[in-house]
């Protein structure tokens with residue numbers, strides 16, 4: 001596996017403070033840049049719904065598992081700060097047959113996205129799974145099992161995308177180890 005200069009070594013099992021696990025959190029709208037600019041959608045979570053131990057983590061990239069749950073709610077339209085409209089379907093098109101409701105591997109960014117110059121922290125999850133539709137307004141429960149690397153700044157969008165793709169491969173490889181894989185069932189109902 002490709003290891004980069006800034007990467008943390010992946011231990012052979014979760015190490016303090018991991019594993020960390022959340023309750024179900026709401027999936028809210030962000031700037032819409034993940035899919036549109038990077039081709040890597042991220043479900044954004046309100047930081048005030050997260051346990052303190054997660055908010056105390058250093059800014060960086062982490063891996064774990066995530067499980068979605070639809071919310072019984074009519075569709076709504078949400079308007080982004082730039083005026084773009086987003087349909088919140090509350091996860092009504094999540095498809096059990098497609099595995100959308102199973103625990104899935106995830107890479108998380110806990111950071112201020114220096115590449116975009118945000119002045120506040122966001123917690124965003126890229127779920128490593130192909131969905132057929134968006135699921136704004138649904139809820140997600142997730143675990144954090146390890147740290148991949150600190151948050152970095154980039155000179156190009158392509159370099160950021162390339163690093164996120166390495167993060168995804170790193171997460172998948174770590175989560176294949178039995179000592180991490182066992183935490184998948186921690187999220188099962």
Ligand code: ADP
Nearest residue numbers: 029030031032034035041042043127134135136
């Ligand atoms: P935003 O800035 O509003 O978060 P994104 O471009 O990051 O916009 O897209 C995030 C949305 O894309 C999520 O809220 C979810 O509805 C949808 N989505 C589709 N596939 C995925 C995925 N694999 N991981 C995370 N979100 C996904």
Ligand code: RBF
Nearest residue numbers: 033034042061107109113114115126151152167
């Ligand atoms: N943004 C950064 O500015 N620096 C990073 O090092 C960085 N790493 C990320 C790693 C992962 C796995 C993901 C999903 C996102 C990362 N981002 C990073 C955040 C990215 O800028 C953000 O998802 C988009 O701006 C869309 O909100």
Ligand code: MG
Nearest residue numbers: 030034042043
């Ligand atoms: Mg996002």
